[in-house]
Amino acid sequence: MTCVEAGREPADTPSSDSPQQVLPYEAIRAIPVRHYGRWVAAVVVLALLGWLAYAFSQGDILWGTVGDRLFDHTVLQGVWHTILISVCSMAMGLVLGVLFAVMRLSKNPVTGAVAWLYIWFFRGTPVYVQLLMWFNLALIFHTINLMPLYKNDTTAVMTPFVAALLGLGLNEGAYMAEIVRAGIQSVDEGQSEASQALGMTGAQTMRRIVLPQAMRVIIPPTGNEFINMLKTSSLVSVVQYTELLRATSNIGNDTTAVMELYFVASVWYLVLTSVFSVGQFYMERRYARGSQRSLPKTPWQRVRDNLSTVRRPKVA
Template sequence: MTDKIHKDPAAAPAGSGPSGSTPYEAIKAVPVRHYGRWVSAVVVVVLLGWLVYAFSQGNVIWDTVWDKVFDPSIISGLWNTILISVASMALGLVLGVLFAVMRLSKNPVTGAVAWLYIWFFRGTPVYVQLLVWFNLSLIFQYIDLGPIYKNETVDVMTPFMVALLGLGLNEGAYMAEIVRAGIQSVDEGQTEAAHALGMSQTKTMGRIVLPQAMRVIVPPTGNEFINMLKTSSLVSAVQYTELLRASSNIGSTAGAVMEMLFVASIWYLALTSVFSVGQYYLERRFSRGSTRNLPPTPWQRVKANLTTFKRSAVSG
């Protein structure tokens, strides 16, 4: 049997406890100074300043850049870029859900067809696929669907249709893998419970599985859409007048090739920035229920960083 050790409160030194003659001394907390952060910040600022200075001294007519940013041809190409990106992403999303479900099906035929589709379109470059659709009339003079539809391939394969099929079918293969990963992330017990309640496979997928899988599907889907905005520049090779082609046309005519490339870059950066913010808020919405605290918004992060900076400046 072990003996219990009792400490005598009277034996405690004065000032070491509430019964002492003097109170506790306040702890003086000295914040750790991270000098490496300031050094790295200075290095980054110097490099950025050097980069800005280098471009300012280059043979670039910046007045032309700012004058052509809102040129009607550029704005028209910008809207065409948004249109083809949204339409292709919508087609890719529909195909992605369809082929993801087909690949997860227990039917070996549908599973094999889905695997073949994903294998082909992920295994060949999107630029090659665009050129194949663009030159489809070389091997098929007519598109004949019997009594439903018949027309010459040249009339059907317009630049917009070529861009839509080239980008949309390619995106569908990647979205199929993203959706499949999202569906498989949902516990199988959810599906079994839904079936036990008498829900059909379609209702289970639409009401139980997919809503929970959205937390996994949304982040990579947003990244794919932002990548689609940039990949859409490839459709200039099939004579679709989007942002890059509109900029190149003005650049070759006005003799301001680099200036117009800078104009296109400005608009691509603007588009990706806007849609990145939208993606963040969409992810934040679908993260409700999976985390105790929602991630801070960009404005909340800015306020937190400003507060931290002010405290560091005062303590320094």
Template sequence: MTDKIDKGSAATPPAGPGASGATPYEAIKAIPVRHYGRWISAVVVAVLLGWLVYAFSQGKIIWATVGDKLFDPSVLSGLGNTVIISVSSMALGLVLGILFAVMRLSKNPVTSFVSWLYIWFFRGTPVYVQLLVWFNLSLIFQYINLGPIYKNETVDVLTPFMVALLGLGLNEGAYMAEIVRSGIQSVDEGQSEASHALGMTGMQTMRRVVLPQAMRVIIPPTGNEFINMLKTSSLVSAVQYPELLRASSNIGTTAGAIMEMLFVASIWYLTLTSIFSVGQYYLERRYARGSLRTLPPTPFERLKANLNMFRRTEVAK
């Protein structure tokens, strides 16, 4: 004998809020979560920072000298030279990086090997050593002789600016070659195949299809390399180039304010890196369009989010 189900006694789903006589759902109450660990860590960091500021304020540092020499004409001239040599060296490194990256990816074994050799040498030796080699090149080559094209004494050609440009630019080119190579290889090979199917040459494919897509991979490390270049440019003081650190050191030695002038140089380096970091961020944000559903927040949006960090809530049912 089979059991019969009483339809009248069957379980029915609860009536929705739109049904007549139904009880509306209870409103969700948002209860703030108290993150005591965040407050404790913030207090600890603030105490340590205050202790550090207090320690330097009690040191034998004439802070008035820092303010007086911050806009000294020699310091500003060195600041301008730092920007010039950094931008010039980065431009040279970028051009060399693209060239040697394409050579490295070439199927020609000669150009591929030459590119590998260049990257291996300039990445494997310190940039400071490379600067000194260019600076003392006249000890082994008295003349630069290109036959009927050009001939001159090496000391006249390798001025402090040229030495700094070659030392920083050639070294940066080796790092940029690897960055550009990784960016090119991040583009799907089907893009190149489709371009060739449309009749584009290899150069046209690289310039119009591959490189534009590779930029979103190339830009972030390139920006980091430029920020690093601003700081690495301080090494060219060893080859007599009057950049920021050398100008500050000369004033510090003459006025007997060595530490004060080092603080002046540090302030300007921090200012430069901060300015170019903001530019790098917006450049990355521009090339992120099309690859991300939502763009990264701007610095102002990040600041607002950090200020609201302690006001996160949890949902209570």
């Protein structure tokens, strides 16, 4: 019986002058490892999800009301106000974060102390309390007098939007200052020394050399902070600003469908956070170029890889 008939593959046929005979080899059979624990975990998780879905299906919930109110004009207006206050507050927090991070790292003891005091106060007090303080500022300051630039009644200036913007933006600025400071300190000091040797000023070095490299460290936590801001914006209902939660709560109180409107608000919060999470992923992926050997896989690439793993042909 030949080697081929025995299930073996013959090696290259040696010449007649070869001093030794090359023996044939047997084909390797790869046997995949069975992960039974994964199947058990999947069954348990699916059973729990099925039980949760059954429990909600048996509850006294008017699901038709949820679908009808999902695109209600008042609800959509609340969604827009949520996006607006979140974006504006995050922009304010970014500007203040960069400013106070640079002040914190400054060798000037006055600016460093002021930055530390700002971060200490706004990180150490709840954002809910800060919102109430701004909204009730007229109780201690009846007039905002910035003569000769501006003068007006505090009640006219401190509208619900302004109170919400100051409460969220100043609080976010304290957290962003620490994030930006960590990003700046992650850049090697030799970069700054080299730029100064080329004649760049401190501001040029920060703008052109340090901050672009620090963005790889700053972007991921900043994206998380913005997503958290979307949810924290629900607190501004306490200052009478009609965002998503307040809009749905008003409809729920008028129609007695309180829980159904909370479900509507939850659906929209999930949609918003999901959309911005996708944007955060691609932004992180863009700034990861040059610092990683291979970029993180996109969700579609992961799905394709998982499908190819499931459909992997058996090795004979």
